[in-house]
Amino acid sequence: MRSKPSTELTNAAALFPIGTVSEQTGVNSVTLRAWERRYGLIKPHRTPKGHRLYSEHDVERVKQVLVLLEQGIPVSRVRDVLDNRVAPPALRLASSVETDDPWRHYRQQMVRFIHKMDTRLLEQTFNEAVSLYSLELVAKKLLQPLYYDLAQQQQWLSATTADYAFFHEFLCARLSSRYLQHNSRANGKRLLLVNTQATTKHVETLLLANTLSQHGYLVSLLSHYITLEHLPLVLERTAFSALLVLGDAVNLAQLQSLITLYHLPAFVSDTEINSLANQHLHNLPSELAEVSQALDLVLETAVV
Secondary structure, eight states: OOOOOOHHHHTGGGOEEHHHHHHHHOOOHHHHHHHHHHHOOOOOEEOTTOOEEEOHHHHHHHHHHHHHHHTTOOHHHHHHHHHHTOOOOOOOSOSSHHHHOHHHHHHHHHHHHHHHTOHHHHHHHHHHHHHHSOHHHHIIIIIHHHHHHHHHHHHHOGGGHHHHHHHHHHHHHHHHHHHHHHHHHOOSOEEEEEETTGGGGHHHHHHHHHHHHHTTOEEEEEOSSOOGGGHHHHHHHSOOSEEEEEOSSOOHHHHHHHHHHHTOOEEESSSOOOTTTOTTEEEOOSSHHHHHHHHHHHHTSOOO
8 A cells, every 4th residue: 555645845845955045035045044044044855865945834934034034133132023923123222232223243253353454353244244135135234335434534634545545445356256156156047247437336236146156147247448339349259148237327328229139138236217218218216135136027028
């Protein structure tokens, strides 16, 4: 008499590997494993070989975790909020900064290590933050505000220019390394990401490259001293699914010519676009967490 299949086997079609969950939620695999091991936030199934498989309930729980983190709830307290189904506790002025306000805690650490120009400890802080939170959230709450503050500070106090330069070089090196690592495993559509403003948009461009490559897109990055005039030969040589342009003063007429000539949609930042007049020209969302979804929606049906 044949025995009944186990619940795990009968539900196999509803289980997802960690890479799929990472793409669906935008949370990298390292962070998902950290949330499981250190905080018990999710409890995936395991295959006989030990591979993690996540249910649709697990995926929804990851999304709930992201919502709470976005509201400022420390990761160490998220499980209590979810499991007890209580309203998130109001964040008070922290007597323990590390517990109640992780972003302030990380910022204080980073500032201290920037002042000491201690790359090793700065990297440890960076790695800890991105192991517990998505890179998009770390960028929004920590990296970008600190980077912009240091950039402004050097303008009125030139003695602090070295602080800005040190942090700029650190971010460029660390984000470049992460982008190349994710890009080596990407197997999705190919994108050309162009920064037309050199240094002023370099960190922003690298953050975007990280987000897209982690989502599975194969990103070719042109981040220095590029203008639209430099692109025809590149587009002639290689077929891309989309062109992404970062810059404050993009020539839309010139960009429209590239779209028409090379049959690909384009996305542009910091420029007002009339979507009715330019059906294949799109605004990049200002929130990193929304970029991949916006590209997915356009590229699923793109016909230029």
